[in-house]
Structures are given as C-alpha cells and as structure tokens.
Amino acid sequence: VDNKPHVELEPLMHYSNSNMNYNDETNSTGRANSTLVESLISNTSVERPNKTKTQRNVVIALAVSLISGLVSGTLYGFGxxxxxxxxxxxxxxxQIERFGILLDTGNYIGHPITGLVYDRLGPRISCLSAAVIVFCAYGMIQLGVIRHITAHWIFDTSFFFVGLGSGLGYIAALGSTTKNFQSSRHFSLAIGIVASGYGLSSTIVGLSYHAVGLNRFFLLWAVLVAFGNLLGSCYLVVPNEDEEKTNEEEMDEEGANDSLQNNANEEVPSEAHRSEQIFAAEWNDWREKDFWLLFFAFAGCTGCGLFIINNISTMVQSIQGNDSFAAKLVVLLSLSNFSGRLLMGFLADLPRVSKMVMLASTALVMAAALFLSAMAQPDSASVCLIITVALIAAAYGGTWVLVVGILSDFFGNHNFGKNYGLIAMGPALSGMLFNTFSAWTYEKYTPIDSEVCLGKNCYYMSFLLTGSAAILSCMVSSLLECSRRQSSVLRNT
Incomplete structure (x- = not known):
C-alpha cells in the first residue's frame, strides 16, 4: 500500500514536465498534474506515520490483551x-465444589452481562470495572481465610464475583483483539495468543501458591488482577475507533438528510420504531438454529474440561497421590491448555481448514481421554490421569480459540460481546451439571467415618458421563458442519 503512490509519481511527473512547453490549455493541464503530484506526496507523508502509529498501537494492545488474559484466568488454578x-x-x-461451581458460574453465566457491558461501554470501562470487582472479591476471600470466617455466603458471593470480574476483563481483551485483527490472515493466531495467556494462568497461580501459601495467596492475586486490568483500561483501544464512529455519524446524517429530501411527503418513522428495529437486528443471531447447535456443541466440550480442572486435587487424592503430584498435574494442565490454544490458533488460520471439523475432533479427543481414566486399573491410574489431564487441557483450550473464529465467521463481529457472552454460558451450565454429579458420586463412595474417598469408584461414573457428553458434542458439531455445507451448496445453485 505504501509503494502505490510512488509507482504513480514517475509517470505523472514525466507527463507534467513534457507538457510545460505547450499552449496555455496544455500548461494548465501540466499545472493540474503537478498539483496532483504534490497532493499524492503530501498524502503519502501523512499516511506513513499514521500507519506506523496504528501498527504500534495494535502491537501494544495485543501485548496488554495477553497480560489481561493472563490475570483473568486465575479460576483455572482453583484445583x-x-x-x-x-x-x-x-x-x-x-461445599468446596459449590465454591468452584460459583466461580465458574460467575465467569460463564455472567458473560451475557459482561458482553453487553463491553459492546456498550467499550474495553476501557470494562477493564476498570473488572479491576475493582476482582480486587474486592479476592480481598474478601483473603480476609475470610485469615479470620476463619464461618459464614459461607461470604465465600459464595466472593467466588462468584471473582468469576464475573475475570470474565469481564477477558472479554475486553478478546473483543479488542477480535476487532484489531478481524481483517488479518493471522486472526485466529492472535486470538490464540491472548487465549494462551488465559490458559497459562493456572501455572502462574500454582507457582505463586507454592511460594506464598494460602494466607497471602488471594491478596497477591487481588493486586495482580487489578494491575493487569488497569493496564487494559489504559491501552485496550481499537485503532481509528473514534474516526470510524465519526464517519458512521456523518454517513447517518447524510442518509437522514437524503431520506428527508426524498420522502418529504411521507411520514418519518418514530424514534421508538427505529429503536425497536435496531434492537431486533442486534439480537437476531440468537434466533438462528446454527447458533444453538454451536451452543450445545461448545457446552459439551468445555464442561468436560471444567470437570477435570475443578477436581484435580481430589482425583489425585482418590488414587492416593501426594500433594506434589497434584501440583505437577496443575502445571501440566496449564501448559497443555496454553499449547492447545496456540496450536489451534495456528491451525485455524490455515486455508481449507474447517473450524467445525476441528471442534468435532477436539470433542473426540476429550472422549477418548475420559474413557481412558474410567477404564484405568489401580496400578496404571496415575499414568492414565496424566494422559487424561494433558489431552483434556489441550482440547479444552483449543475449543475456546475455535469458538471465537466460528462466531466471527457465522455471525460477524458487530455483536461479538453479546454472542460470545451467551455461548460462554454453556460451560457454566454443563460444568455445574458435571461437577454436581461428581460431588454426589464422590460423597456416595466416601466412608461414613471419613471425608476422603479412595479408589476407582470415586470418579468412575463421572468419567463415563463426561465422556458420553463429549461424544454427543462431536455428533452435534458434525451435524452443524453438514448443515452449513448443505446451505452453502443450495445458495450457490
């Protein structure tokens, strides 16, 4: 783009110079061409720094989005x-399962609210709100731990708001990246980079917990999350956002003037009627069958991931593993989650690669991993759990990258916050179902005189349930892919 004006400069200058000795009419043409040359040079000199500045802002926004994603993923360290x-x-x-469920619920059920906040108020207000919410919520949890508060509703409320604030900060980072890279051939990779920070968070959480312990852990992350989101409130902006809004306003004014001139004798629609039309257009995506097929396919995959994430410690305990083994599994989960997001972001950008087929494939991988642990024998339970955690975490992270690209391809980016917000409710519902069922089966096989369940039966039924859900998710994803292809063929014919 930068070289285009220079390609035209030489012939234009040659043409203008060759006409300097002609008659007055020809001289006027030469002067006009000289003016055009000067205009092109002037525009080029202005566009170059503007483009460089825009690119620099995009890179800074991507880096800050990565930081925001990193501090917003602390819920993955709950296990x-x-x-x-x-x-x-x-x-x-x-009770401990309820804390984890509320943490996930605040994050995922709250996404329609946080998505609406992001769409209406933008990334700056969203990040600032996230900083305040998470800081206060983590602060209350830390106070409750230090003083051994027995009022569990305080922890319930605080964990819910940790999830809500984390989701708000993450959707601001993700939404900004989506708009910055929507026309780039590296769109999915950029999403994968931001999402990988979100997935890597549990490793940082695990290392920090090992360093500071329970008595200072929540205070540390209250400060870190607030700092990361304050950075987001300063730097997460969409390039040329103000210019685009100004252009849109000017186009709206011109369109309104033309409409008044062309329809002077016609009745002008009322403001209320126009608001109703805008509202209907904004929520039109939720009426489509494909949206809800994607909702259930995504919910099935991510619910399986949340089941593993929230129960790692007790799974290790049930096979008589020590705390060190649990810590290593958390690190493995985080690294696999991180790698899965980056890898899926890279693969999704490849030409002729169907994101829906990839989503179905991740569900199939999850099913195989869960059935592996369900069928594991006592002497191989540790190895099977390692394989299950690695595969589930990688597939789980990949689904979060894929769904952003699928939403963008199917429904565009105009209402990204609301669409992503509703899709993200799926994991909360499926995660709540799977974790509640796992808590019930865990308690069922726990001896009356003990609070610890040991043996294969503790999570056997839960592995079977989540594995079956992953198979169902694979089938729904395949159905959606076939439906989209059939619709495409019909449109072309």
Missing part, C-alpha cells in the same frame, strides 16, 4: 488450592 481451602475452613466436598 491447586481447593484441597487446602477445604481443610482450613473445615468444609465438606459439597
């Missing part, structure tokens, strides 16, 4: 400290 939190507060398995 690292849940066991110690349970012992410190003397909780039952149901």
């Amino acid at each position: 690292r400290y849940s066991r110690d939190l349970k012992d410190t507060l003397m909780l039952t398995q149901y």
